[in-house]
Amino acid sequence: MAGLHGGNIKEIAEIYHLSEKSIIDFSANINPLGLSENLLKVLKENTDQILHYPDLRYTELKKEIANYHSLTPENIFLGNGAAEVIYSLANILKSQQLLVLAPTFSEYEDAFAHQKTNIVYFKTKDNDFKVNTTDLMIKIQEEKVDTLCICNPNNPTGTIIEKEEMIKLAKFCQNNQIYLIIDEAFMDFVDEKESLTTELRGNEYLVILRSLTKIFAIPGLRLGYLLTDNSHMMDDLESNAIPWRINCFADMAGRESLKDKQYLAETLSYVEKERLFLESSLTKFTELKLVKSSANFIFFEYLSTVDLQKALIEMNILIRDCSNYKGLDGNYYRIAVRTREENEKLVEALERYFYGKSHS
Secondary structure (H helix, E strand, O other): OOOOOOOOHHHHHHHHOOOHHHOEEOOOOOOOOOOOHHHHHHHHHOHHHHHOOOOOOOHHHHHHHHHHHOOOHHHEEEEOOHHHHHHHHHHHHOOOEEEEEEOOOOHHHHHHHOOOOEEEEEEOHHHOOOOOHHHHHHHHHHOOOOEEEEEOOOOOOOOOOOHHHHHHHHHHHHHOOOEEEEEOOOHHHOOHHHOOHHHOOOOOOEEEEEEOOOOOOOOOOOOEEEEEOOHHHHHHHHHOOOOOOOOHHHHHHHHHHHHOHHHHHHHHHHHHHHHHHHHHHHOOOOOEEEEOOOOOEEEEEEOOOOOHHHHHHOOOEEOEEOOOOOOOOOOEEEEEOOOHHHHHHHHHHHHHHHHOOOOO
């Protein structure tokens, strides 16, 4: 059963008559460490802030984000989740020809399609879901693209384009006056050194999107942002923005979380360890063909026509069916890296499914 996004626990629970709490959710790529103790403490101690409007300018939040990326507050546009930022950007760019990878996060296609933008696809399936940037640049010129979107690391594949290649791509786009939108929603799980935020200065065609909901496990609060050195773009975004779009708790969560260096370091270490555990465990299943991931999730092809998501939900485990991604069919799935206990339960469920008694 395909869904537009992962994490649709409520809908799945209703369909299969399960309690929400009984489901282990591998479909949403959220930090397995959960909400940090520091953030939970701050939120509990400041519930009285709900009595007041948030700071309309979000001065302190922008300052923390700027410090985190070594930029200035003027480089930052905030959104009620990265999805709102994507739609806001599509609204002001009015692009004629957008190129996206196939497969990739679908929100870009949807947002730009609302603006009547023509969507062009660069398929990666035949190259093990890797991006050859030389071929990509040729495709851009052939299709007369004016806007390019790259998710790095890519979702759902977890593949990453090395920084050196991304810099070449950014310079190519700048020289050809093509907007390059880089979605770095999962960059915090990789290594900040791979980010292209260092290349923003002086490049008005480079735009970077980030999300705080995945790395800090706050998807219910919604907080994302855009980074650019294009002052005209920033003016357009702000003039079309909805006031008070970030609620006081999301504002607070963003400010406090970015200061929590220990939590970030622990997350990187934990996710890498658990991803390696999962990759090692899953490779023993010959029915699964894994794609090497750099993110906090693993993408694979199931070499069968059986609905693996349905089979696992019967064991109270939810994985992401990727059949609604462009260029993919019902054989492709994505699983989030979760805690060791949960990861072991997934492996055990797969062992029961593949090697146990009849699951017909």
